[in-house]
Structure formats: structure tokens, C-alpha cells
Amino acid sequence: MRARDATCRFPGCLRAAHHCEVDHTIDWQWDGPTNADNLACLCRRHHVMKHQSDWRVKQIGDAVLRWVSPTGATYKTLPHAAAGRGPIPDEAPF
Numbered sequence: 001m002r003a004r005d006a007t008c009r010f011p012g013c014l015r016a017a018h019h020c021e022v023d024h025t026i027d028w029q030w031d032g033p034t035n036a037d038n039l040a041c042l043c044r045r046h047h048v049m050k051h052q053s054d055w056r057v058k059q060i061g062d063a064v065l066r067w068v069s070p071t072g073a074t075y076k077t078l079p080h081a082a083a084g085r086g087p088i089p090d091e092a093p094f
């Protein structure tokens with residue numbers, strides 16, 4: 001999962017996957033399966049946000065996540081390499 005995602009999968013977050021937690025998109029407690037179609041890397045901050053705010057996320061195939069913000073804005077995120085991004089930056093200096 002970390003190799004696929006490379007970074008946190010929240011829109012705009014570049015936290016390296018090796019610092020992330022693996023999230024069940026459909027919660028395990030609601031019978032969300034433990035497989036690649038239902039797992040994604042989220043940094044601690046965005047993992048907590050996913051569970052404790054009105055952000056919603058769904059996996060729509062090919063490892064694409066569709067996020068809906070509390071205001072209804074939608075964002076799609078792809079694994080880092082699939083998004084055509086370059087090398088993962090070093091950790092933020094703060």
C-alpha cells in the first residue's frame with residue numbers, strides 16, 4: 001500500500017507514505033475489506049480528519065479516491081506516480 005500510494009492520499013498532502021497510517025476507506029468495523037481496493041495511506045492528521053469531520057471519501061477504481069469536502073467540493077487523488085508527480089519532497093522543514 002505504501003509503495004502504491006507513496007504519499008498521503010488526502011488532496012494536496014505530500015506526507016511520505018512511510019510516515020502514514022493505512023486507512024480502511026470503508027471502515028473495518030462496517031465490514032470494509034482489508035484489500036487494496038479499500039485501503040489507502042493517510043497521514044495522522046488527515047486520518048483523524050477523515051474520521052472526525054464531514055469529509056467523505058470513496059474509492060472509485062484504479063486506486064482513485066474521490067473526496068467530498070464538508071462544503072461539497074469534490075477532489076480526486078491518484079497514487080503519487082500515477083498522478084505524474086516527480087520525486088517525493090523531503091520532509092517539510094517545520
Ligand SMILES: [Zn+2]
Nearest residue numbers: 008013043046
Ligand atoms: Zn495528509
